[in-house]
Every structure is written in C-alpha cells, then in structure tokens.
Amino acid sequence: MTTRLSLRHFNILALGAAAAGFLPMQARAAGGLVAATFPGNWEDGYRRVLTPLLSEKGFDLTILPALAQDQLAKVMASPDAPAFDTLLMSPGQGAVAIENDLIQKIDPARLSNWDKLDPAFQGEYGPTVTVEVNGICYNPGLVPRPAGYADLFNKPEYAGKVSWTGFGSxxxxMAYTQLAKIFGTGSDDMEAVFQLFRDHPDQLNNVVDSTNSQMTLFQQGEIAVFMCSTGNVAKLKSLGLNAEFVHPETGSPAAPVNIHLTKGSQDVDAAYAYMDAAISAAAQTELMAPPTATFPTNHDVALTPEIEQYVTREDLPNLVYPDWTLINQNRDAWIRAFDAVVAG
Incomplete structure (x- = not known):
C-alpha cells in the first residue's frame, strides 16, 4: 500500500531522526573511525569496499547511514563532540557545513591518490568521490518513456503513477528547481511548483520520505516513475527490475559528492586513510560495478560500458549544476511550504 506523507508522518520521521542520533554515540563507544554515508547503495558499498581497505591499514571503520541534512543536524547539535569523524555531502550541505565551521580544510599531502583526481575534484575541504547524475526512472512496462519533467504533469498516462519526496532530498x-524553470519564472519560483501539485493532486498520492521508500514502491509495482540518480536505476536493474533512466530534455541535474573532515574528529589519521581509500583506483573500480555503479573521479579508472550508457567524462561539463547558494537561502521555507501542500 502506498504511503502518503502527511504532517503526522513528517513528525514521526523527525522523531525517528532524533532517536537515530544515539547511534553515533554507540559507535563512539565501540571506538574507531565513524564515517557518515548516505543510506542504501552508499552504505552497502562503502561498508563492503572500504571497511577491508581500512582494516589493512590498521584502522577500524564504522559506517553510519544518514542523509546529508541529518548529518548536518547531528554535528550542529554537538559541534565540540561531533557525531561523525567524516561527512559525505553534496555542495548544498557542504556550504552550510563550511559556514558553520563544522568541517576543516584538508592537507592534500596526506592523500597518496590526490594527484589521480582532476583539479575539479580536488576540493580544499575534501576530495570529490563521485558525481551523482540525476534524472527520471521509469518502468517501460507500465508507462511510456517521458521526455522530461513536464510530461509527468501534462500527460494523463502518468497520473497517479509518479512518486515524489520532500525538499530535504x-x-x-534539484528536480523541483527544474520544474520551477519549466512552469515558473526561474529556478527559485517554487510557488509555481506548489501550485502545480495543487492542480494535480494525484501527484501527492505517492509522496514518501526518501528515495529508498520509492525504490521499494517501484519494486512492488505501486509506482512507475520517480526522480533518481543513475545509481538507483543500476541497483533496480541488478535486482532484475524493468527500470530505465531518462536524461530530462531540460538537462540532467548533477551534484559532486565530497568526503569532509569534521572539526574535532577523534581520529584524523584514520579519516585521511578513509578519504584516500575512497578515491583509490581499487575502491572506485569496485564501486563502479553494479549494484552501486558510482561514477569514478580517479582518472586512472576506465569507465565501463554500463557507466558510459549513463554518462561519460565528456558529459560532465554539460550537466545541470544547481545554484546551491540560492537553494540554501530558501530551503527551509520550501520545506515548510511543501509540507503544507502535502498535508492539504
């Protein structure tokens, strides 16, 4: 059964996130490096690939899943005793972390694989481990291929079959900023997006809390379309699902993903070893394979045909890179407004 995310559901999720704050303290008690990663593919892949690499160097690694917004909240709640030694973030949350003095610039000399990264991936606050390319996932057995975001609202064959998540994702x-440009006056015209949902209430039937929930609904056949990364589609394909990726006609939103060193990290040596392992050819080659299928930033790693069917190195400059400063300035207000629209 599809779950509509009412305000009550949002409040339950908030309580769950608060309870999850105890997990890093438990990990701290166990000792070793505590690294935050995104839930799902990221958590599984990093635990499987990086844990043994760190063990070889004499470090214990604890991988804890948390969305970037939740990572920020946990570290901001206790900046003098951070919940994580390293954070995994896209530019939007990374900028907030810098503004709030939660992360520190790194010393590239401590990373043996630093010179394997192109300059664009050599962030002063930590290396870029991949570029997430986003678009639309659809089931070709249930709906026709959409050309882009507008089709999902303009064509009746998608009514009731699309799932969305909130502005915390x-x-x-990134999809909403594209919709704002299509149906409004620019990427910050979210009132046009909210009105779009009000005019198409069927689009609110499958609003859920996360991409992981969407993946479950897709597997169960309860939805046929959702916004996703190429890695999500690769995961579904690896499970034998009928899933295809669409680069929207208005361009595919993309976000570099960086590992950051938290200020107050309890094991800086292990944190550098973790960063170095994450950008090593060995790790990135393994993580490039299904079901993780992450784009490698180490230029010694040759792209597989499976990766190149989604994106090539030549495609990177042509992807749509959102204005995260604009997003950060408005995100809290957008979250509240969208919650109100979902609640009806």
Whole structure:
C-alpha cells in the first residue's frame, strides 16, 4: 500500500531522526573511525569496499547511514563532540557545513591518490568521490518513456503513477528547481511548483520520505516513475527490475559528492586513510560495478560500458549544476511550504 506523507508522518520521521542520533554515540563507544554515508547503495558499498581497505591499514571503520541534512543536524547539535569523524555531502550541505565551521580544510599531502583526481575534484575541504547524475526512472512496462519533467504533469498516462519526496532530498530539490524553470519564472519560483501539485493532486498520492521508500514502491509495482540518480536505476536493474533512466530534455541535474573532515574528529589519521581509500583506483573500480555503479573521479579508472550508457567524462561539463547558494537561502521555507501542500 502506498504511503502518503502527511504532517503526522513528517513528525514521526523527525522523531525517528532524533532517536537515530544515539547511534553515533554507540559507535563512539565501540571506538574507531565513524564515517557518515548516505543510506542504501552508499552504505552497502562503502561498508563492503572500504571497511577491508581500512582494516589493512590498521584502522577500524564504522559506517553510519544518514542523509546529508541529518548529518548536518547531528554535528550542529554537538559541534565540540561531533557525531561523525567524516561527512559525505553534496555542495548544498557542504556550504552550510563550511559556514558553520563544522568541517576543516584538508592537507592534500596526506592523500597518496590526490594527484589521480582532476583539479575539479580536488576540493580544499575534501576530495570529490563521485558525481551523482540525476534524472527520471521509469518502468517501460507500465508507462511510456517521458521526455522530461513536464510530461509527468501534462500527460494523463502518468497520473497517479509518479512518486515524489520532500525538499530535504537533494535529488528532489534539484528536480523541483527544474520544474520551477519549466512552469515558473526561474529556478527559485517554487510557488509555481506548489501550485502545480495543487492542480494535480494525484501527484501527492505517492509522496514518501526518501528515495529508498520509492525504490521499494517501484519494486512492488505501486509506482512507475520517480526522480533518481543513475545509481538507483543500476541497483533496480541488478535486482532484475524493468527500470530505465531518462536524461530530462531540460538537462540532467548533477551534484559532486565530497568526503569532509569534521572539526574535532577523534581520529584524523584514520579519516585521511578513509578519504584516500575512497578515491583509490581499487575502491572506485569496485564501486563502479553494479549494484552501486558510482561514477569514478580517479582518472586512472576506465569507465565501463554500463557507466558510459549513463554518462561519460565528456558529459560532465554539460550537466545541470544547481545554484546551491540560492537553494540554501530558501530551503527551509520550501520545506515548510511543501509540507503544507502535502498535508492539504
């Protein structure tokens, strides 16, 4: 059964996130490096690939899943005793972390694989481990191929079959900025997006809390379309699902993903070893394979045909890179407004 995310559901999720704040403290008690990663594919892949690499160097690694917004909230709640030694973030949350003095510039000399990264991936606050390319996932057995975001609202064959998440999701907010440009006056015209949902209430039937929930609904056949990264589609394909990726006609939103060193990290040596392992050819080659299918930033790693069917190195400059400063200035207000629209 599809779950509509009412304000009550949002409040339950908030309580769950607060309870999850105890997990890093439990990990701290166990010792070793505590690294935040995104839930789902990221968590599974990093635990499987990076844990043994860190163990070889004599470090214990604890991977804890948390969305970037939740990582920020946990570290901001206790900046003097951060919940994580390293954070995994896209530019939007990374900018907030810098503004709030939660992360520190790194010393590239401590990373043996630093010179394997192109300059664009050599962030002063930590290396870029991949570029997430976003678009639309659809089931070709249930709906026709959409040309882009506008089709999902303009064509009746998609009514009631599309799932969305809230503005806390980077994938979602990037899609919403594109919709704002299509149906409004620019990427910050979210009132046009909210009105779009009011005019198409069927689009609110499958609003859920996360991409992971969407993946479950897709597998169960309860939805046929959702906004996602190429890695999400690769995961579904690896499970035998009928899933295809669409680069929207208005362009595919993309976000570099960086590992950051938290100020007050309890094991800086392990944190650098973790960063170095994440950008190593060995790790990135393994993580490039399904079901993780992450784009490698280490230029010694040759792209597989499976990756190149989604994106090539030549495609990177032509992707749509959102204005995260604009997003950060408005995100809290957008979250509240969208919650109100969902609640009806």
């Amino acid at each position: 980077n994938t979602a907010v």
